[in-house]
Amino acid sequence: MARTKKLVQWEPNDIKAELLKKYPPKVARKRAKQIMINEALENATPEIVANVRTIPGIITMRGCTYAGCKGVIMGPTSDIVNLVHGPIGCSFYAWLTRRNQTSASGEKNENFIPYAMSTDMQDQDIIFGGEKKLEAAIQEAYDLFHPKGIAVFATCPVGLIGDDIHAVAKKMKEKFGDCNVFAFSCEGYKGVSQSAGHHIANNQVFKHMVGTSTTEKTDKYKINLLGEYNIGGDGFEIDRILKKCGITNIATFSGNSTYDQFASANQADLSAVMCHRSINYVADMLEVKYGIPWIKINFIGASSTAKSLRKIAQYFDDKELIDRVEAVIAEEMPFVEAAQQDVLPRTKGKTAMIFVGGSRAHHYQDLFKEMGMKTISAGYEFGHRDDYEGRQVIPTLKVDADSRNIEEIEVEPDEKLFRPRKTPEEMETLEKNGLHFKEYNGLNPDMDKDTIIIDDMNQYEADKLIQIMKPDLFCAGIKEKYSVQKLGIPQKQLHSYDSGGPYAGFKGAVNFYHEIDRLVNSKVWSYMKAPWQENPELSATYVWE
Amino acid sequence: MLLRHTPKEITERSALVINPAKTCQPIGAMYASLGINGCLPHSHGSQGCCAYHRSTLTRHYKEPIVAATSSFTEGASVFGGQANLLQAIENIFTVYEPEIIAVHTTCLSETIGDDLKQIAIKADKEGKIPAGKYVIGAPTPSYVGSHVTGFSNMVKAMAGLAESSGKKNGKVNIIPGWVEPSDMRELKRLAELIGVDYTLFPDTSGVLDGPLSGEYTMFPKGGTTVQALKESGDSIGTLALGEWCSADAARQLDAKCKVPCSVLDMPFGLKATDRFIDALRIVAGTTVPDEVTYERGQLVDLISDMHQYFYHKRVALVGDPDQLISMVEFLVSIDMCPVHVVTGTPGKKFEKRIKALTKDMPFEVKVKAKGDMFLLHQWIKNEPVDLLIGNTYCKYIARDEDLPLVRWGFPILDRQGHQYFPTVGYKGGLRLLEKILSALLDRKDRDDPERSFELVM
Structure with a gap:
């Protein structure tokens, strides 16, 4: 059943040249800047070009701004009505397809996730404008559901025909009095990928919800968990661990979230950032406006989970919490280690490639390391340079035309609610002891020298890269799944996982070990050829025994 | 209760659609395009449309769905998408080498008024379409019709390739409508049993029901060939299955190439299948075999x-x-x-x-x-x-x-x-x-x- 593997040693530069060979010269020049050979641990890490336009006609993995805003950030919220203003498709495709789970923990147990709502714009709305229809749709949604909040999302034609969705939202909010109506100008053509949508969502969530709660949260060790979307129940597992440690999660942005969580986020004492790409804007704004410091954490991988818990405990600097965290880690790890020992003989030495997201291509490498697997090539679908090279490059980022049209909101310390969580001296001591605030070093330093890092990977390059490097596992999205698997190489969907999960936290790590063991060692990969294809020559006459 | 907010009492809604029983035109056009041999569907709009359609079709068929996009940015949305489409056509023919690109529009490109026909002519003039290769287009604004009419529009664009030589070739065109690859395969089996020489279009069998064999090819052997589509103008008749999915293409063939058509219901169930088989034998002049x-x-x-x-x-x-x-x-x-x-x-x-x-x-x-x-x-x-x-x-x-x-x-x-x-x-x-x-x-x-x-x- 062993798969025969042709081991041809390619030099990274030759691989890069091979990927670019067939492109028209203009395309090759552009793509060359987005394909980088890593110089990990060297001071002069070469610069990668990221967050730039995809070349028309090149089969990209990327989606649009609307997908980043409504699909990623707002989709997982349970008690806010998400109303899409536009033709029907955009609402339909974002309907339950991201596998965001929810325990519907809102006040009245509301759960609007199974509902797709749309103004279903018709040609007459495009010609005469859709504001009246939007107004009527908001009214109908309010009358039917009486939600706390209604979020309105713009799709491509809305921006083009000039519907003022913000004015309509404001008018309806004032009319209702007991329902917050706000809008997102997340037309699909804005920006260059989902990433612009994250930013737009961050801004509006911050402007319209954060800090509006009047209920005081009095629990100990209050944090916000930013950039966790509860796909396949990841957030449930993280919440289980946090609770066990005695850490209070005030608000998750935005897995399994409720309106009240967002509204209370200003009351946390620390923001813990999972997905840096999609949510770092909120982390920054929470710090400036309310004085909440943020740290980068990662709950993907058991050792990363333990490390993240320790970082949170270190921040609160309380022996009770530090001891509790250690006890939880000690209690959880044997189960994880047993699973690890079980799969290691079958997974050790295998290779993986990861091309997803703006964080996952980085985070999931920790899980693979725990299984003795090496990530031989990786890249983001919609990351920026800071996600590759670290936040220190942010001041040097060029703002191009596509980023310029995404609103940057300026926040100032809130007169009433701003409260420094630590004194400058305390912060300094924590930094000195290795707890770094506002720090993310990116993907590149964690990858080996000479690995190939590719931004905005596409179908053609993926196909070539797989044929050259023959990884044991390829990780990307659903669109890439079957073209990879046709080659006889298992593919794991790392956006919404296809099925299964959680993969976060301790139990999630165990699930992931088993899932990857199943994938890379499945017998099915040995069935590719029929006996007569393996031995086509009829060399002897068959003799009946 | 999962849908616990759905009240029993029905109130009139004029503007709000909840839990749609349709989606938008472009996805239908993309599915139809996949039924052409050697075809790369192309979505003329922003990236998200193409990503969403590919994802949904992939999840439904569990097969690779490849399609390209014009990747509109705000600039293209303001100044028109012509430059993007021209560039896309050139890149697609250079990198992926399909026989044909089937372009469909989106709400974005339709709202700004991009003219596919004019852009295709320009691409041809600029030498971006290699000899013997084709670019066809279908208008599929998402704010009109549904995924069903989008499918129909692309099938109509396929029928647009038909030429008439003045001499009938004895074939029968069968337009199956939006059915599964398995259904298309079954329709072909029935036509063969009855002894009908046919052209089925689109035909996603052999494209979206491929084997797992350790090999991947972007353009599998299946699908209706461009040649067959061209020759569909010389057929003796067309059976269009489904008024919504297939009739427009059949009527266009009738108007353009004088191929008479009959619009039937899709052959699901006893009676509709009876009518299909009966129509098939009559148009082809054969006898239905005992089988x-x-x-x-x-x-x-x-x-x-x-x-x-x-x-x-x-x-x-x-x-x-x-x-x-x-x-x-x-x-x-x-x-x-x-x-x-x-x-x-x-x-x-x-x-x-x-x-x-x-x-x-x-x-x-x-x-x-x-x-x-x-x-x-x-x-x-x-x-x-x-x-x-x-x-x-x-x-x-x-x-x-x-x-x-x-x-x-x-x-x-x-x-x-x-x-x-x-x-x-x-x-x-x-x-x-x-x-x-x-x-x-x-x-x-x-x-x-x-x-x-x-x-x-």
Whole structure:
């Protein structure tokens, strides 16, 4: 059943040249800047070009701004009505397809996730404008559901025909009095990928919800968990661990979230950032406006989970919490280690490639390391340079035309609610002891020298890269799944996982070990050829025994 | 209750669609394009459209769905998408080397008024389309029609390739409509059994039901060839299956190349299949072989064997017009009662057809075009049913109302098999009956109390 593997040693530069060979010269020049050979641990890490336009006609993995805003950030919220203003498709495709789970923990147990709502714009709305229809749709949604909040999302034609969705939202909010109506100008053509949508969502969530709660949260060790979307129940597992440690999660942005969580986020004492790409804007704004410091954490991988818990405990600097965290880690790890020992003989030495997201291509490498697997090539679908090279490059980022049209909101310390969580001296001591605030070093330093890092990977390059490097596992999205698997190489969907999960936290790590063991060692990969294809020559006459 | 906010009381909605029973035109165009041999579908709009359509089709077919996009940015949206499409055409022919690119528009490119025909002419003039290769286009603004009309528009664009040499070639065009690759394969099998020389278009069999063999090719052997599409203008006739999916293309062939056409219902169930087979033999001038008559008899036999379980059972259905028309006819023909029928696709004709098919039923039949699944759910709450037939999204209603569900339609995201097992034709009818009976009896076995739980049913 062993798969025969042709081991041809390619030099990274030759691989890069091979990927670019067939492109028209203009395309090759552009793509060359987005394909980088890593110089990990060297001071002069070469610069990668990221967050730039995809070349028309090149089969990209990327989606649009609307997908980043409504699909990623707002989709997982349970008690806010998400109303899409536009033709029907955009609402339909974002309907339950991201596998965001929810325990519907809102006040009245509301759960609007199974509902797709749309103004279903018709040609007459495009010609005469859709504001009246939007107004009527908001009214109908309010009358039917009486939600706390209604979020309105713009799709491509809305921006083009000039519907003022913000004015309509404001008018309806004032009319209702007991329902917050706000809008997102997340037309699909804005920006260059989902990433612009994250930013737009961050801004509006911050402007319209954060800090509006009047209920005081009095629990100990209050944090916000930013950039966790509860796909396949990841957030449930993280919440289980946090609770066990005695850490209070005030608000998750935005897995399994409720309106009240967002509204209370200003009351946390620390923001813990999972997905840096999609949510770092909120982390920054929470710090400036309310004085909440943020740290980068990662709950993907058991050792990363333990490390993240320790970082949170270190921040609160309380022996009770530090001891509790250690006890939880000690209690959880044997189960994880047993699973690890079980799969290691079958997974050790295998290779993986990861091309997803703006964080996952980085985070999931920790899980693979725990299984003795090496990530031989990786890249983001919609990351920026800071996600590759670290936040220190942010001041040097060029703002191009596509980023310029995404609103940057300026926040100032809130007169009433701003409260420094630590004194400058305390912060300094924590930094000195290795707890770094506002720090993310990116993907590149964690990858080996000479690995190939590719931004905005596409179908053609993926196909070539797989044929050259023959990884044991390829990780990307659903669109890439079957073209990879046709080659006889298992593919794991790392956006919404296809099925299964959680993969976060301790139990999630165990699930992931088993899932990857199943994938890379499945017998099915040995069935590719029929006996007569393996031995086509009829060399002897068959003799009946 | 998953859909716990859905009230029983029905209030009029003028602007808000909840839980749609349709999606947008471009995805239909993309699916149709995949039924052309060597074709790369191209979405002329922003990236998200293409990503969403590819994802949904991939999840439904569990096969690679490749398609390119013009990747509009704000600049393109303001200044027009011509430059993007020209660049895309050049890149696609250089990098992926398809035989043909089938471009469909989106709400974005339609709103700004991009003219596909003019851009294709410009691309040709600039030498961006290699000799012997083609670019076709279909207008599919998302704010008109539905995924069904988008499919139809692309099929019409395919028929636009037809040429007429003045000499008939004896072939029959069969336009299958939006059915599964398995269904297309079954239609071809039936045509071959009857001895009809045919051109089926589009044909996604051999494209979206491919084997796992360790090899991947972007353009599998299946699909209707451009050559066959060109020659479809010389056919002796066209059978268009489905008024919504296929009629426009057939009528265009008639108008342009004088290929007479007949628009039939999609051959789901006994009667619609009878009409299809009969039409096929008449247009081709052949005799129906015993083998096909035998298959028909088997379906009649199964209807007779299962009739006791079907009789007067109340069914709610949601899906696309052509499929629903044939399915409703089939259900009526086995004495089931399709009492609630909803499609999201517009068309008053649909409501009329369903009313006509069900006029002799002993129950009132509610039917709505341009409806949604929220309304269907409310209907079910007010007048309960015994069975629900529709796509995967129906499972939320089925669970809340504790209803047996037969998954049939698009998309099916949580079960497999539709790629391989047809539901058209007599053999497809057998499968539909088996699915319906299993759903009903699995429920009975689950619910029957101990004293009446039985081995033999």
